Amino acid sequence: MATNENNNSKETVTVLGIDLGTTNCAVCAATASGPDDAALKDFAIRQVTHPGNVEALPVLPSFLYLPGPHELPEGSLALPWAPDAKEVVGQFARDHGAKIPHHLISSAKSWLCFEGADRRGDILPWKAPEDVPRRSPVEAAAAYLSHIRQAWNDAHPEQPFEDLDVVLTVPASFDAVARELTAEAARKSGLEKLTLLEEPQAALYSWLNGMGDGWRKQVSVGDMILVCDIGGGTTDFSLIAVSEDEGSLVLERIAVGDHLLLGGDNMDLALAVAVQARLKSQGTRLDSWQFQVLVHECRAAKEKLLGDSAEGEIQIVIPGRGSSLIGGSLKAELLRSDVEAVLLGGFFPPCASSERAQKARRVGLAELGLPFEADAAVTRHLATFLGVHLPALEKFPDSRREGQTFAHPTHVLFNGGVLKSPLLRGRILEVVNGWLESEDGAALQVLNAPDLDLAVARGAAHYGLVRHGRGIRIRGGTSRTYYIGVEVARPAVPGMAPPLKAVCVAPKGMEEGTHADLEGQDFGLVVGEDVEFRFLGSTTREQDAVGSVIDDWDADDDSGIDEITTVSVSLDAEGRGGQLVPVRLRSVVTEVGTLELWCVERDGPGRWKLEFDVRDTADVEVGAGA
DSSP: OOOOOOOOOOOOOEEEEEEOOSSSEEEEEESSSSSTTOOEEEEEEEEEEEEEEEEESEEEESEOOOOOOTSTTTTTTTTTTTTTOSSEESSHHHHHHTGGGGGGEOOHHHHOOOOSSOTSOOOOOOOTTTTTOOOOOHHHHHHHHHHHHHHHHHHHHTTOOGSSSSEEEOOOOOOHHHHHHHHHHHHTOOEEEEEEEEEHHHHHHHHHHHHHHGGGGGTTTTTTTEEEEEEEEEEEEEEEEEEETEEEEEEEEEEEEOOOSSSHHHHHHHHHHHHHHHHHHHOOOEEEEEEHHHHHHHHHHHHHHTTTTTOOOEEEEOOOOOSTTTTTTTTEEEEEHHHHHHHHHTSSOOOOOOOOOOOOOOSOOOOOOOOOOOOOHHHHHHHHHHTTGGGGGGGGGGOOOOTTTTTTOOEEEEEEEGGHHHHHHHHHHHHHHHHHHHTTTOOOOOOOOOTTTTHHHHHHHHHHHTTTTTOOOOOOOOOSSEEEEEOOOOOBBBBBBBOOOEEEOOOOOOOTTEEEEHHHHHHEEEOOSSEEEEEEESSSSSSHHHHHHHEOOOSSSSSSOOEEEEEEEEESSSTTTOOOOEEEEEEEETSSSSSEEEEEEESSSEEEEEEEEETTTSOOHHHHHH
C-alpha cells in the first residue's frame, strides 16, 4: 500500500466514518474541498432513551431489544423516521434490556467472528426462551447500521447516506470470513459505497488528524507504535512501524494480535461477582435475573468510580422479585477500593515479559457460546503478543537490537472505552516499562488521543479523505497470511486420511485492490460432486510468499497456521461431473478488504470463485463462472 501525500484536488469530498463497536457505535463526517481545508464533525445519533423520549447522543449503544407483546405502550419506541417501531436499538435497548436480558441482543460483533456459530441463523438472544423473537448476528449488526443510516438521512436529507462513501471499521484480528459477514450486514442496512478499515489503524488515523504535520516531530525512523485497544467486549493489539521511504517517514502496520473476547464486559461481571459474594456473606442470595441487573449496575458504577469523580463508593439498587418490587429492593455498595483491587489484580496484574496467556484445560463437555478468553490478565496477553511478533521486526533493522526477547514499542496509543481510566492506562505503562527497562529499552511515550469513545469513528472519516489523496496513508494490507489446504497424492493407508499441504494464496500485507497468481503450480479441482475446501490463516508467519508450501500441515501442530473454515459444496460442472479439472489459483483482495480465491481452468474457459461467505452450515459460498 503506497504512502500518499496531499494532492491539489478541488473536488468537494464527504465521507462517513462508522465505528461498529461491540458496545457502542459512533459516526463522524469528514468534508474537504481542497488539500488543506478538511473538517471532521461528530454526528450525534438520535435514539430512544426512555419510552416516548428521543435524544441525540454521541454514541449508539450496540444493543437490540426485542419486546414481548404488549410489553411497552403503543408508540413508546417511535422515532421520527419509524413512528410504528416495534423493536429498539441504542440506549433504551441497553438499559431496559438489562432488566429483561432474555429479550436483549448484545455482542453481535463478537458472534460475527465466532466460527462455531451459525452466523446467519436466528440464534440471538443466545439461549433465550422459545417464545422470544430472534435475529442472526448479521441481522443484529445490520439493525445498528440501519438505525444510523435512517438517523443520518433524517438529519441530512440533502446528503443521502446511500450516496456517501462510508468507511466502516472492523477489528484488525477479524479474518476474511468475519470481514465478509460485516460487509454483508452493511449491505443489508442499505449501505452501498463501503470500505473496511482496521480499528487500531483508525485510532492512529485519528491521532494523525489531530496532529497535522506535527506527527513527524513525535516519531522518527525506528520507532514502533503499540496500539492498545480495550473496549467493552474485546481487546486488540497492533504494532505499527515508523520507517523511511525516499526521505519521507512511512507508517506500516506490521503485526496484529488475536481477537480477544476480553474487555469491559468481563470487568463488569467480575465486579458483580464481588458484590454478590458480599451480599451472600450477609445472608442475601440473588437469582439469575437479579444478577444480570447487578452486572448492568456495576458497569455504570465502575465508569463513575474510574472517572474523575472523587466518590469513594456508589450505591447500587437491585429490584426485588414478586409483587412488591420496590419494597423488596436490595441495596449494596461498590467501593472504589473494590474496583481497583478487582481490575488491577485480576485484569492488569504485574507479570514478566516472558509470561504467556494461560489456556483453559479442555473438558469433555462444554456449554456452547462465545469463546471467551480463559485468562483474564490483559498484561499476559500483551506479553504474548509482543513476544510472538518479535520476528516481524526482521524487516525493520532500525527497530530491533541484539538480545531482545520481545518487540520493543517506543510509543503507545491507547484506545477503547476501558482505557479512559488513568488508573488502567497507568498500570499498563508501569508493566510494559518494566519489561523495557529489563532489556535496556527506553520508556514508552504516550501518543495522546482526545476522545477514546469517538477516536475510531474520527479516524475512519479521516481515512476516507486519505483515500481521496488528502493525507498520509498507513501501509497495511491483509492482517494475516491465508492458505488453502491441498490433499497430498499418495497411496491409501487404512484408517488414515491423506495428509494436507498448506499452500499460501495471500501473504500478510497483500494490498486492497490487488491480485496474486500462483505461477507454475497446477492443482486438480473436482467438479460436479461434493468436495471440501479448507481455508487456513496465520497472524504470525511473516516469511510465506504466494505459492509457499507447508508440507504435512496438521491442526494440532505448532506451525502457527490455524483453520478458518471448511466448506462442503458441489461446484458447477457444466456436463463434466466428477472430473478432475487442472486449474491455477488466483487470489484477489477486494477494495473492501475481503478475500476471493479464483480457480482458473488451465486449458479451458472454466472459472470458479470461492468467497469467504459463510452459509448456515458455516461453509464458504462458492460461485461459478465461465
